[in-house]
Amino acid sequence: MTDSIQEDQPESGRGNTRGELKASAAESVQVVEFLLGREHFAIDLFDVREVVEYTTITKLPNTPSYIKGIIDLRGEITTIIDLKQQMNIPEDTDVHEEDCRVIVLDDRITKSKIGIMVDDVSSVSTFSLTQVDKTAIAETSADTHIIGIIKKQTRIKERDITELIIWIDIRHLLETINHTV
Template sequence: MSARTENELEAGANGSIQVVEFVLGDETFAIDLFEVREVVEYTRISALPNSPSYIKGIIDLRGEITTIIDLKARLNIIGSSRAEEESRIIVLDENITKKKVGIMVDDVLSVSTFEMSHVDQTGAVDSDDDSCILGIIKKKAQGKDRDATDLVIWIDIKQLLGEMLSE
């Protein structure tokens, strides 16, 4: 069963999803909460020679070597004005990765729960099986007019990082 199908079944059975919301460039993204082990502050990253451009390098996280993926580079997102030292690292749960992996993001906003009725899984989502987008979450905008919504792109991190996670 694909990761996409498992996520959709899990969400459908519960009627809601729990996600970690984060920022890349000017956009808000989310991944499933249960795919996250922890969030850590930026630390010096040692570059790995001859690695793909989206592999930022490695860090020593409490004695464990952890590969860091630059999610902006992986998704071809234009950089932000934020300094790299202000970034956060979302360490992925070992249940979805064969090795220690973290993704570097501009900022982590919150852990949120959304009803599936607020998730559009058809509109802007590519129907291609290789798409890493699970849906677009329509989040009520805070501090704005009451009909305004913010859009959060819900991504399938297992699909996005695919082969790298299974090596």
């Protein structure tokens, strides 16, 4: 069963000229937000084909630990990558594997059927590029899979809170593990 994802984006487009729409699109990014352990992550919406519920995964012998195995997704064999394992994120005992979701990536970027297993998918959101901080990432390492940190403003119990979302370059991450998939 495919999950429906709600978009968190403001009403727009009424009365705008085509040039204004192009400019605003260039200054924003659409992402799929998800959880790995206790941390919030995001990947580019246009790298995602669909989100599906967990299904039984067939383990493959002699594969790296981050390759969970394969599933049959509507007649197509799809390799499942455990993103927590790949990114060395500690297991969260509160989340059972059966409650996880699989984000199926777009075939155009993967060149094969690949899905990433995540703890949960929360939403599809649009953020202004001014909400993305790339400076902290540049200081850590040149070979990182992190594009930037998205600062999402949230209101919890009448308090404004800035939630930090780690924006992952899933294409770069796949390139580094491409030889095993």
